[in-house]
Amino acid sequence: MVGMRLLVLAAALMPSVLVSAKDWKTCSESSHCVRNRAIADSGSAATSPYAVDSSIDFDQESGEITGKIGNSASKTKLSFKLTFLTNDAARIIIDEHDGLHNRYHEAPKFAFHRALPVTSDVKREDSSNTITFSHGLNEVVIQKQPFAIKGRRNGKEVINVNGNGWFNFEQYRKKRPDEDWSESLLVDDWLNKRDFTWIDTRPKGPASVAADITFPGFEHVYGIPEHATSLNLKTTRGPGAAYTEPFRFWNTDTYNYTTNVTTANYGAIPFMVAAKPGSAAGVMWLNPSEAWIDIYRKEGSTTSHWMSESGLVDLLFFWGNDALEVSRNFGILTGSQELPQRFSLGYHQCRYSYLTETEALEVDAGFDEYKIPYDTLWLDIDVTQGKRYFTWNYTAFPTPVRMQDILAAKGRKMVTIKDPHLAVDENYKVYTQALEQDLLIKFANGSTYEGQCWPTNIPVEQGKTLAVWPDYTKPEMMKFWAEQYKYENYENQTKILWTWNDMNEPAVFGGPDKSAPRDTLHYGDVEHRDVHNLYGALMIQASYEGHLLRDDHALRPFILTRAFFAGSQRYGAMWMGDSGSTWEHLQVASPTIQSLALSGFQFTGGDIGGFIGSPDGELLTRWYYSAIFTGFYRGHSDLGSPRREPWVRGEPYTSYIREAIRTRYTLLPFIYTSFWNNYVSPEPIVRPMFAAFPNDPKTLDMEEQYFFGRELMVKPITSPNVTETSIYLPDAEPYYNIFTWEKLQGQGEHTVAAGLNGLPAFIRGGSVVPTKHGVATGSSKTQESLPLDLVAVLSAEGSASGSMYHDDGESFSNQKGKFIWKQFIVKSDKITSRDMLAGKNNVHTNGAGDIPFSPYNAFQKWSPLKVKYITLLGAKAIKSATLNVKSKNGCHPAKEVKIIVDGCKTKLEVNVRLGDDWDVVLHY
Numbered sequence: 014m015v016g017m018r019l020l021v022l023a024a025a026l027m028p029s030v031l032v033s034a035k036d037w038k039t040c041s042e043s044s045h046c047v048r049n050r051a052i053a054d055s056g057s058a059a060t061s062p063y064a065v066d067s068s069i070d071f072d073q074e075s076g077e078i079t080g081k082i083g084n085s086a087s088k089t090k091l092s093f094k095l096t097f098l099t100n101d102a103a104r105i106i107i108d109e110h111d112g113l114h115n116r117y118h119e120a121p122k123f124a125f126h127r128a129l130p131v132t133s134d135v136k137r138e139d140s141s142n143t144i145t146f147s148h149g150l151n152e153v154v155i156q157k158q159p160f161a162i163k164g165r166r167n168g169k170e171v172i173n174v175n176g177n178g179w180f181n182f183e184q185y186r187k188k189r190p191d192e193d194w195s196e197s198l199l200v201d202d203w204l205n206k207r208d209f210t211w212i213d214t215r216p217k218g219p220a221s222v223a224a225d226i227t228f229p230g231f232e233h234v235y236g237i238p239e240h241a242t243s244l245n246l247k248t249t250r251g252p253g254a255a256y257t258e259p260f261r262f263w264n265t266d267t268y269n270y271t272t273n274v275t276t277a278n279y280g281a282i283p284f285m286v287a288a289k290p291g292s293a294a295g296v297m298w299l300n301p302s303e304a305w306i307d308i309y310r311k312e313g314s315t316t317s318h319w320m321s322e323s324g325l326v327d328l329l330f331f332w333g334n335d336a337l338e339v340s341r342n343f344g345i346l347t348g349s350q351e352l353p354q355r356f357s358l359g360y361h362q363c364r365y366s367y368l369t370e371t372e373a374l375e376v377d378a379g380f381d382e383y384k385i386p387y388d389t390l391w392l393d394i395d396v397t398q399g400k401r402y403f404t405w406n407y408t409a410f411p412t413p414v415r416m417q418d419i420l421a422a423k424g425r426k427m428v429t430i431k432d433p434h435l436a437v438d439e440n441y442k443v444y445t446q447a448l449e450q451d452l453l454i455k456f457a458n459g460s461t462y463e464g465q466c467w468p469t470n471i472p473v474e475q476g477k478t479l480a481v482w483p484d485y486t487k488p489e490m491m492k493f494w495a496e497q498y499k500y501e502n503y504e505n506q507t508k509i510l511w512t513w514n515d516m517n518e519p520a521v522f523g524g525p526d527k528s529a530p531r532d533t534l535h536y537g538d539v540e541h542r543d544v545h546n547l548y549g550a551l552m553i554q555a556s557y558e559g560h561l562l563r564d565d566h567a568l569r570p571f572i573l574t575r576a577f578f579a580g581s582q583r584y585g586a587m588w589m590g591d592s593g594s595t596w597e598h599l600q601v602a603s604p605t606i607q608s609l610a611l612s613g614f615q616f617t618g619g620d621i622g623g624f625i626g627s628p629d630g631e632l633l634t635r636w637y638y639s640a641i642f643t644g645f646y647r648g649h650s651d652l653g654s655p656r657r658e659p660w661v662r663g664e665p666y667t668s669y670i671r672e673a674i675r676t677r678y679t680l681l682p683f684i685y686t687s688f689w690n691n692y693v694s695p696e697p698i699v700r701p702m703f704a705a706f707p708n709d710p711k712t713l714d715m716e717e718q719y720f721f722g723r724e725l726m727v728k729p730i731t732s733p734n735v736t737e738t739s740i741y742l743p744d745a746e747p748y749y750n751i752f753t754w755e756k757l758q759g760q761g762e763h764t765v766a767a768g769l770n771g772l773p774a775f776i777r778g779g780s781v782v783p784t785k786h787g788v789a790t791g792s793s794k795t796q797e798s799l800p801l802d803l804v805a806v807l808s809a810e811g812s813a814s815g816s817m818y819h820d821d822g823e824s825f826s827n828q829k830g831k832f833i834w835k836q837f838i839v840k841s842d843k844i845t846s847r848d849m850l851a852g853k854n855n856v857h858t859n860g861a862g863d864i865p866f867s868p869y870n871a872f873q874k875w876s877p878l879k880v881k882y883i884t885l886l887g888a889k890a891i892k893s894a895t896l897n898v899k900s901k902n903g904c905h906p907a908k909e910v911k912i913i914v915d916g917c918k919t920k921l922e923v924n925v926r927l928g929d930d931w932d933v934v935l936h937y
């Protein structure tokens with residue numbers, strides 16, 4: 014008997030889960046995932062202990078609906094608040110009522126870019142077990158017993174929370190004497206070649222929150238980036254599940270990540286969209302702690318089961334007629350993609366690492382020698398003095414200003430890396446000052462948290478330099494970090510120098526779960542577990558603010574990040590981290606960028622060629638072509654990978670790659686305009702087929718083909734030895750291949766040639782695409798004076814329309830209305846160009862606030878940019894054409910336009926200023 018008791022006691026004192034996280038943590042190794050999956054296995058709506066108290070308050074002035082949810086098992090209470098937002102959204106926050114500890118609730122400050130547009134225009138209707146609140150077409154039904162929340166649109170249920178009864182809110186409580194809340198993790202400390210057991214003390218005990226969210230009648234759900242898997246999220250549980258592990262959110266340094274898996278990657282946007290012809294809905298689970306998401310499919314519906322380690326239930330519903338609208342409604346709250354500087358949409362050349370100034374300048378010169386345009390040269394960690402960021406390794410880079418000036422003279426820019434870890438070194442002032450000012454993450458016992466990362470050096474010498482991590486949740490740290498970018502702090506930078514924030518998950522070599530321990534402490538004694546997925550996002554916000562400080566708010570910052578959270582798009586670009594040079598990694602890039610775009614992030618891309626390995630000429634060429642149609646266009650390679658700048662593979666690849674990069678530059682006016690369209694709307698730039706053609710059920714499973722902007726449809730070639738491929742045309746419009754100008758028409762499947770020197774990329778009939786005319790060399794700056802060619806593909810009915818946005822490409826003067834925004838309309842008798850904002854004094858943007866606009870502003874008046882050609886595809890033979898310019902400066906005599914027939918193209922040589930209004934009258 015005594016022995017028995019001892020055994021029980023020993024079991025109670027054992028950490029609750031003993032896991033091995035040598036590779037990636039699995040659900041069975043995470044106690045909150047295990048507990049919540051167990052509820053999913055046994056729980057049902059009938060057994061859910063949660064019920065809503067009958068008194069629900071509705072404050073008609075503020076629009077706030079509040080009440081309590083009781084738990085019949087624990088006899089505790091939760092409080093909830095429901096609000097409707099004017100942008101087809103509603104928000105439900107569930108917190109502890111009189112909880113033992115506060116739950117982390119600061120994530121919305123980052124995720125949302127403005128105060129939420131709460132409306133009080135809400136109607137209430139009570140029945141015995143439900144209360145229905147409605148605003149316009151949208152309704153939220155609160156079911157009291159058992160507790161459930163349903164989202165309806167047009168009277169149809171599209172979202173159902175706790176319909177399965179898996180809602181679980183582990184409230185903070187006092188520890189029972191026989192309990193051990195700690196959790197242990199077997200850590201693979203590869204740097205020091207040892208494994209050890211890490212004990213997470215979990216001083217506050219279990220605190221997970223979970224809920225099942227069903228999309229009734231929807232078989233397709235998308236989103237929750239970043240995962241290296243299919244666009245349409247496959248099942249992780251239930252009969253015939255495609256995966257066994259739930260999707261995981263735990264921002265992680267995933268070197269050479271595996272594809273077609275649900276494991277966590279570098280960033281987390283907890284936003285999911287369900288779509289089917291005629292209907293769509295979305296949810297945001299706003300919680301930055303570790304999350305697991307199971308996907309079930311049953312009887313034509315999809316259930317997602319969200320399980321977070323701690324924090325609040327902060328849930329948003331998004332309604333809309335289709336996925337684009339739902340995505341836009343999400344973007345209205347989390348913000349548009351920052352409008353990039355034009356240079357940053359050009360080509361970037363990176364490598365880990367260009368080791369000396371001479372090497373870097375040789376690479377720069379290579380682009381001129383091979384007549385390949387590019388804009389930005391990147392310097393990785395070896396540019397620093399011993400991985401101390403904001404310093405230069407002067408032995409290898411003796412004259413950094415001279416180096417930057419050489420690039421600047423060609424209109425080019427430079428980027429240097431700044432990681433968050435700070436070397437523990439008395440001579441490194443960023444470290445000493447941050448320590449002195451108490452701005453660093455701490456161990457649970459209050460001492461400064463120290464771990465290993467790049468400053469530790471590889472191969473490691475035991476006992477070498479450790480690192481500490483900034484606590485960006487502390488406002489003083491945000492300010493301190495921003496100030497490091499000032500010219501006086503980061504010496505020898507010039508204004509063409511921009512920033513790359515890497516390892517900001519944060520990555521800790523040999524750390525538990527590859528990061529800072531969960532029980533380390535942030536500002537206000539918040540545990541790292543509560544904020545982990547927000548860490549990188551806060552870092553880039555501080556970096557963004559730093560660049561603003563540096564240049565006195567004159568220039569739009571350029572920041573690249575690896576880790577991110579919802580809302581990070583407001584501060585820069587992301588890339589997909591350490592891919593391999595494999596066809597699988599090229600393939601998975603397409604669904605990933607589509608998922609990111611739906612979730613608000615447009616400025617995205619992967620390392621061209623893959624980071625690790627050595628792509629052969631074919632793979633590298635395919636990668637250069639497919640990446641043209643992503644937001645961020647950068648070649649990068651690992652330390653151990655052989656060099657592979659665009660000319661290294663030799664012919665025919667150099668010529669093919671040159672053509673790919675030049676095509677990117679030819680398309681820059683179109684790409685920049687697409688970013689502007691996102692900035693004002695904010696609708697995705699990259700559009701999955703189901704988002705572009707929401708009523709076509711065939712598009713729901715497509716992920717290889719997608720739209721880039723409103724006008725281009727592309728299909729990257731992502732397997733070897735391909736000479737032809739099949740393209741699905743969703744409508745009866747003509748589509749013209751931008752590399753061959755071949756026409757494709759007829760709804761359905763088509764087989765097309767897919768040679769290595771091009772890509773199936775088509776302009777859809779009915780579109781006008783602004784492009785640059787002339788041979789693109791140098792940089793986007795040196796190409797500024799190249800005139801435009803407006804490529805118009807006539808629709809099946811013979812018309813087309815499009816737009817072009819243009820500004821100085823770098824400053825915030827566009828916020829003061831200094832830009833040109835033209836709309837082009839092509840009809841059978843006439844082509845017109847008019848101010849998009851004719852008669853308006855401001856631009857209403859849905860994601861970025863309103864911008865004042867003055868028609869014919871100084872930029873528009875003086876911009877020398879000209880439209881040289883209008884190229885028509887699909888036009889009848891035109892006999893003559895006359896140009897009438899309506900410049901605000903006065904009247905111009907009508908001019909006969911030269912017509913050049915070039916194969917299937919009819920080129921009208923107009924030579925007219927982009928800033929002016931004009932018509933071209935066509936005669937047949």
Ligand code: NOJ
Binds near residue numbers: 430575651
């Ligand atoms: C990891 C990043 O993913 C990679 O792109 C970079 O080159 C290395 N860190 C070194 O900084």
